[in-house]
Amino acid sequence: MSGIYLHIPFCKKLCNYCDFYHIISNDDNSAFVKSIIKEAELRRDYTGPEEIATIYFGGGTPSVLPVKDVEEILTNINRIFPVSSDAEITLEINPDDVTENYIKDLYRTGINRLSIGVQSWRDEDLKMLNRRHTGSQAADAVNIAIKAGFNNVTIDLIYGIPGLDAAAWSSNLDIAFSFDIRHLSAYHLTVEPNTVLGKMKDKGLFEEVNEEESISQFNTLIEKSETAGFIHYEISNFGKPGYFSVHNTNYWKQVTYLGLGPSAHSFNGYSRQWNIRDMRKYLKALNDGKLSFEREELDSKAKFNEYIMTSLRTMWGMDLEYIEQTFEKEGYDYVINLTRKFISYGLMKQENNNMILTNQGKMISDNIISEFMMP
Numbered sequence: 001m002s003g004i005y006l007h008i009p010f011c012k013k014l015c016n017y018c019d020f021y022h023i024i025s026n027d028d029n030s031a032f033v034k035s036i037i038k039e040a041e042l043r044r045d046y047t048g049p050e051e052i053a054t055i056y057f058g059g060g061t062p063s064v065l066p067v068k069d070v071e072e073i074l075t076n077i078n079r080i081f082p083v084s085s086d087a088e089i090t091l092e093i094n095p096d097d098v099t100e101n102y103i104k105d106l107y108r109t110g111i112n113r114l115s116i117g118v119q120s121w122r123d124e125d126l127k128m129l130n131r132r133h134t135g136s137q138a139a140d141a142v143n144i145a146i147k148a149g150f151n152n153v154t155i156d157l158i159y160g161i162p163g164l165d166a167a168a169w170s171s172n173l174d175i176a177f178s179f180d181i182r183h184l185s186a187y188h189l190t191v192e193p194n195t196v197l198g199k200m201k202d203k204g205l206f207e208e209v210n211e212e213e214s215i216s217q218f219n220t221l222i223e224k225s226e227t228a229g230f231i232h233y234e235i236s237n238f239g240k241p242g243y244f245s246v247h248n249t250n251y252w253k254q255v256t257y258l259g260l261g262p263s264a265h266s267f268n269g270y271s272r273q274w275n276i277r278d279m280r281k282y283l284k285a286l287n288d289g290k291l292s293f294e295r296e297e298l299d300s301k302a303k304f305n306e307y308i309m310t311s312l313r314t315m316w317g318m319d320l321e322y323i324e325q326t327f328e329k330e331g332y333d334y335v336i337n338l339t340r341k342f343i344s345y346g347l348m349k350q351e352n353n354n355m356i357l358t359n360q361g362k363m364i365s366d367n368i369i370s371e372f373m374m375p
C-alpha cells in the first residue's frame with residue numbers, strides 16, 4: 001500500500017500565518033498540470049508494485065484548479081499507477097471557491113473526501129488571518145458539499161487566535177459539530193518565522209495567546225469532540241469511527257508515499273526527498289525532462305526519531321514490539337526507561353504492547369517527544 005500527494009501551489013491571496021509553499025496566481029495552470037503529470041510519469045517506479053490506497057490534493061489551494069484540470073490529473077494518475085478501486089481521494093478546498101456547480105462536477109471526478117479550510121466561523125478571526133472568505137461562506141460551503149453527496153467531509157479549524165476567547169472557541173466547535181461532518185482537524189495557530197505574522201511578532205506588533213489559554217482551548221476541543229462522537233486519533237485530528245484520514249494515518253504509520261509538485265515530500269522507507277520549493281525551477285526542470293529534488297538517506301537514529309515523533313502523536317502510540325524488532329535492544333531499552341518516567345508523572349500509559357500519551361500528556365506532547373529524540 002502506498003499514497004500519492006499532489007501539491008497544488010496556487011493561492012489567490014496570502015494568509016498571514018501560512019508557511020506552506022504557495023504562489024499568488026490567477027494565471028493559466030496548464031503548464032503546471034502538464035508538468036505534474038510528467039513528473040508522475042518520470043517517477044512511476046517510486047512506489048513499486050504497491051497499490052495506491054490514497055491520493056491527496058493539498059496546497060496551496062487545489063480548489064483554484066478548474067474541475068477539468070483535477071480530472072486530467074486524476075485520469076493520468078490512474079493510468080500511470082495501480083490505484084485501488086476504493087482509494088481515498090481527498091481534495092483541499094477553500095470556502096470561497098465553492099459553488100454548487102463546482103462541487104457537483106468535482107464529485108463526478110472520483111474525489112470522495114473534501115477537506116474544507118474553514119479556520120473559524122467568525123468574520124473577525126478570518127479578517128485577522130487575512131482569509132478570503134466569511135463565516136457564512138464557510139457554512140454554505142459545508143452545506144453545499146454535503147448536499148452534493150460528499151459523505152466524507154472534513155473541516156479545518158484554528159484555535160489560539162488572539163481575540164478568540166474561551167466562549168468563542170467553544171461556540172466555533174458547537175457550530176462545527178452542528179454539521180454532518182465526519183472529521184475535524186484543529187490546529188493551534190503557529191507563528192512561523194517567514195510569515196506575515198512572524199514578521200509582525202518580531203516587530204512587537206503581534207502577541208501570541210498565553211499557554212494557559214492554549215491548554216484550556218485544547219481541553220475544550222478534546223471534551224467537545226468526544227461528546228460529539230469523534231475519536232481523538234491524532235493530536236490535531238478527530239474522526240467519527242470509520243472516517244479517520246487514511247492518507248495521514250499512513251504517514252504516521254511509515255507507509256511509503258510519493259509527493260508530486262513543487263515542495264512535495266516523498267518517503268520510500270529508506271530515504272526522504274523533497275522537491276524544489278520554486279515553481280519556475282520546478283517547471284523548467286520538467287520541461288528539460290529532469291527532476292529537481294534533495295534527498296536524505298535515513299540512518300537508524302533518524303528512523304527512530306521519526307517513528308517516535310509520528311507515533312506518539314497518535315492514539316496507537318509507540319508499538320513496543322515494532323521498536324524491539326526495528327531498533328533492537330538498544331532502542332527498546334531507551335524507550336522503556338523514558339516511558340517509565342512519563343508513566344510515573346501520569347503523562348503516558350501502557351495499553352497492551354503500546355505506549356500512549358494520556359490526555360495530560362497530550363497537552364505537552366511536543367516537550368515529551370523532544371525528550372525522546374536521540375541526539
Ligand SMILES: C[S@@+](CC[C@H](N)C(=O)[O-])C[C@H]1O[C@@H](n2cnc3c(N)ncnc32)[C@H](O)[C@@H]1O
Pocket residue numbers: 017018019020058059060061062092093094116117118119156157158187188189190191192
Ligand atoms: C495546507 S493548509 C491550507 C489548505 C487550504 N489552502 C486552506 O487554506 O484552507 C492546511 C491547513 O493547515 C492549517 N494551518 C496552516 N498553517 C497554519 C498555522 N501557521 N497555524 C495553524 N494552522 C495552520 C490550516 O488549518 C489549513 O487549513
Ligand code: SF4
Pocket residue numbers: 010011012013014015018019020022059060061094117
Ligand atoms: S492557508 Fe491555504 S489559502 Fe492561505 S496561503 Fe496557505 S495554502 Fe494558501
